[in-house]
Amino acid sequence: MSSDAPTSAAAPEATPPGxxxxxxxxxxxxxxxxxxxxxxxxxxxxLTPILITVALFIYFTIRAGSTFTGSLxxxxxxxxxxxxxxxxxxxxxxxxxxxxxxxxxxxxxxxxWVMYWAHxxxxxxxxxxxxxxxxxxxxxxxxxxxxxxxxxxxxxTTLATNFILYGIVLVYSNDAEASPIPLSGGTGFSSQLxxxxxxxxxxxxxxxxxxxxxxxxxxxxxxxIIATGGNLVGAAExxxxxxxxxxxxxxxxxxxxxxxxxxxxxxxxxxxxxxxxVDYILYAVGACVxxxxxxxxxxxxxxxxxxxxxxxxxxxxxxxxxxxxxxEFFIWVGVVIxxxxxxxxxxxxxxxxxxxxxx
Amino acid sequence: MSTSEAANTPSPATVPAGAPVLExxxxxxxxxxxxxLHGVDLTLHQGEVxxxxxxxxxxxxxxxxILSGFHRQEGGEILIEGKRVDFGSVEAARSHGIETVYQDLxxxxxxxxxxxxxxxxxxxxxxxxxxxxxxxxxxxxxxYLDDIKVRVPNVDAEAERLxxxxxxxxxxxxxxxxxxKILLLDEPLSAMGARESRLIIDLVKDLATSGRVSIIVIxxxxxxxxxxxxxxxxxxxxxxxxxxxxxxTSLEQLTELMVSSYRRQIEEVxxxxx
Numbered sequence: 176m177s178s179d180a181p182t183s184a185a186a187p188e189a190t191p192p193g194x195x196x197x198x199x200x201x202x203x204x205x206x207x208x209x210x211x212x213x214x215x216x217x218x219x220x221x222l223t224p225i226l227i228t229v230a231l232f233i234y235f236t237i238r239a240g241s242t243f244t245g246s247l248x249x250x251x252x253x254x255x256x257x258x259x260x261x262x263x264x265x266x267x268x269x270x271x272x273x274x275x276x277x278x279x280x281x282x283x284x285x286x287x288w289v290m291y292w293a294h295x296x297x298x299x300x301x302x303x304x305x306x307x308x309x310x311x312x313x314x315x316x317x318x319x320x321x322x323x324x325x326x327x328x329x330x331x332t333t334l335a336t337n338f339i340l341y342g343i344v345l346v347y348s349n350d351a352e353a354s355p356i357p358l359s360g361g362t363g364f365s366s367q368l369x370x371x372x373x374x375x376x377x378x379x380x381x382x383x384x385x386x387x388x389x390x391x392x393x394x395x396x397x398x399x400i401i402a403t404g405g406n407l408v409g410a411a412e413x414x415x416x417x418x419x420x421x422x423x424x425x426x427x428x429x430x431x432x433x434x435x436x437x438x439x440x441x442x443x444x445x446x447x448x449x450x451x452x453v454d455y456i457l458y459a460v461g462a463c464v465x466x467x468x469x470x471x472x473x474x475x476x477x478x479x480x481x482x483x484x485x486x487x488x489x490x491x492x493x494x495x496x497x498x499x500x501x502x503e504f505f506i507w508v509g510v511v512i513x514x515x516x517x518x519x520x521x522x523x524x525x526x527x528x529x530x531x532x533x534x
Numbered sequence: 535m536s537t538s539e540a541a542n543t544p545s546p547a548t549v550p551a552g553a554p555v556l557e558x559x560x561x562x563x564x565x566x567x568x569x570x571l572h573g574v575d576l577t578l579h580q581g582e583v584x585x586x587x588x589x590x591x592x593x594x595x596x597x598x599x600i601l602s603g604f605h606r607q608e609g610g611e612i613l614i615e616g617k618r619v620d621f622g623s624v625e626a627a628r629s630h631g632i633e634t635v636y637q638d639l640x641x642x643x644x645x646x647x648x649x650x651x652x653x654x655x656x657x658x659x660x661x662x663x664x665x666x667x668x669x670x671x672x673x674x675x676x677x678y679l680d681d682i683k684v685r686v687p688n689v690d691a692e693a694e695r696l697x698x699x700x701x702x703x704x705x706x707x708x709x710x711x712x713x714x715k716i717l718l719l720d721e722p723l724s725a726m727g728a729r730e731s732r733l734i735i736d737l738v739k740d741l742a743t744s745g746r747v748s749i750i751v752i753x754x755x756x757x758x759x760x761x762x763x764x765x766x767x768x769x770x771x772x773x774x775x776x777x778x779x780x781x782x783t784s785l786e787q788l789t790e791l792m793v794s795s796y797r798r799q800i801e802e803v804x805x806x807x808x
Contacts, residue, residue: 389665393665393666393668394664394665394666395656395658395664395666398645398649398653398656398666401642401644401645402642402645402653404644405642405643405644405645406641406642406643409640409641409642410642410653412636412640413640413653413654414653414654415653415654473642473643473644474644
């Protein structure tokens with residue numbers, strides 16, 4: 176049994192006594208370097224999507240040159256990635272819990288409508304935004320409470336709230352576009368911050384990514400999320416308040432989607448009641464999967480989801496620039512999702528084999 | 535060594551020397567019309583490993599659930615260190631110093647060894663941001679596992695990557711970390727190979743000898759219990775029918791006792807019916 180063997184990361188050359196002494200030192204050195212690289216990929220799930228993203232970036236730079244690397248093109252890539260990323264990074268928390276929120280794309284669209292209505296009713300912009308964020312959080316709380324208290328699968332709960340929110344927007348907007356959105360078109364600090372600066376949206380998403388990533392990996396709440404998603408009964412026995420953890424994750428996911436939804440609306444300056452949120456959540460789940468989050472619970476990376484969103488953004492922008500039809504973009508998104516998932520599954524199998532062969 | 539001499543010469547003073555830490559007196563329990571426990575009497579001494587064995591339906595899992603606070607007994611009383619206790623909940627049982635390790639349910643596969651050990655009692659850093667103190671938890675986890683002689687490749691290894699025996703050892707270690715008086719182990723050796731079983735047997739024996747905790751092991755494998763325990767209690771038909779020191783009996787002798795006890799019970803039922 177290799178239970179007392181030091182980890183190869185710490186001392187790969189120090190094979191414990193009695194463990195196959197036959198391989199020569201050079202061979203085991205090369206093998207351990209290879210294994211170390213492999214291990215890096217296994218432990219850092221984000222490396223796979225980073226490599227694919229970098230490869231795509233290089234490819235599009237070669238094909239389209241400065242047209243692609245220009246700030247106009249890159250900000251349009253960020254424009255594609257922003258909404259997907261905002262929804263994806265929150266969704267990781269729920270996917271780790273083995274839950275899902277199908278309505279969060281609709282929350283992304285709903286929050287700016289609430290801000291718009293509240294502002295039209297005479298509230299100052301700041302308070303209109305606060306009301307919108309409270310509304311977004313409330314949707315998350317309702318999703319979470321229905322899921323844990325009434326034992327409705329979150330897939331069903333949030334499918335329902337998605338339709339309800341869509342209907343509310345259609346009814347209260349009289350199916351008419353909203354324009355202009357408060358703050359949009361402004362050049363002051365708050366306008367820039369809330370969306371008119373062209374990098375504002377992606378910077379918000381980046382900030383949320385860092386926040387949620389630290390929360391998931393460095394705090395007690397994050398440990399509780401992983402525990403709840405990994406072993407519900409075991410977590411409850413260890414004293415983890417599993418229901419409260421779930422409800423809070425629904426709230427956080429909706430809150431951040433609503434926040435970036437407002438930024439997105441300010442950026443574009445108008446709201447279309449016909450937009451359907453499910454489109455967003457499907458891209459977002461794609462981004463999570465590309466980033467290395469399994470849909471089985473207990474495992475997920477927030478940074479990976481962000482990178483997955485960037486990857487989709489670059490793909491969409493780059494394909495447009497090199498003159499590939501927009502329709503072909505969907506084929507490529509599908510291919511990337513399958514490749515990323517297959518790689519992750521294969522890495523898992525390699526990991527099991529590497530460990531069981533005694534390192 | 536004096537300890538091995540003591541083990542070889544069975545003196546009655548060695549085992550029951552410890553004061554009773556747990557006493558169960560005449561405990562009864564029914565579920566509807568079905569009477570499951572017919573007055574259970576059981577005593578666990580300080581630092582002792584007591585095996586509880588019996589067929590399915592004999593009532594051992596009901597007894598364990600009463601002791602761990604899931605169910606409440608109807609009649610009889612439970613004493614811990616001579617004081618009468620009443621558990622209304624799992625938390626109440628815990629606060630009286632009873633920890634239970636269920637087979638295979640305890641650990642979170644995706645969390646590391648140290649995260650599992652500290653789950654629910656994480657150490658935090660000072661300051662307003664309340665981050666996990668991972669360095670300190672790793673260090674303490676290493677020390678603690680060394681201390682109770684549990685060997686794992688690395689405290690950063692995910693529980694999923696450990697063997698069944700290592701996982702069980704970590705689950706036991708976590709329960710003992712709460713410094714309970716009494717540890718209930720529900721089939722700790724089920725589905726384990728010989729080497730894996732050795733790991734747990736050694737751990738449990740060490741824990742008991744060190745005087746950290748007194749242990750009740752529930753199993754239906756007699757060979758396991760003979761390895762693991764100081765004393766074996768057999769449950770039949772909702773009662774403890776046989777109470778034997780392991781060093782005073784053998785598997786054959788215990789089997790004979792059980793068969794004759796069954797005969798007696800059947801005769802009792804027949805005479806009562808006639």
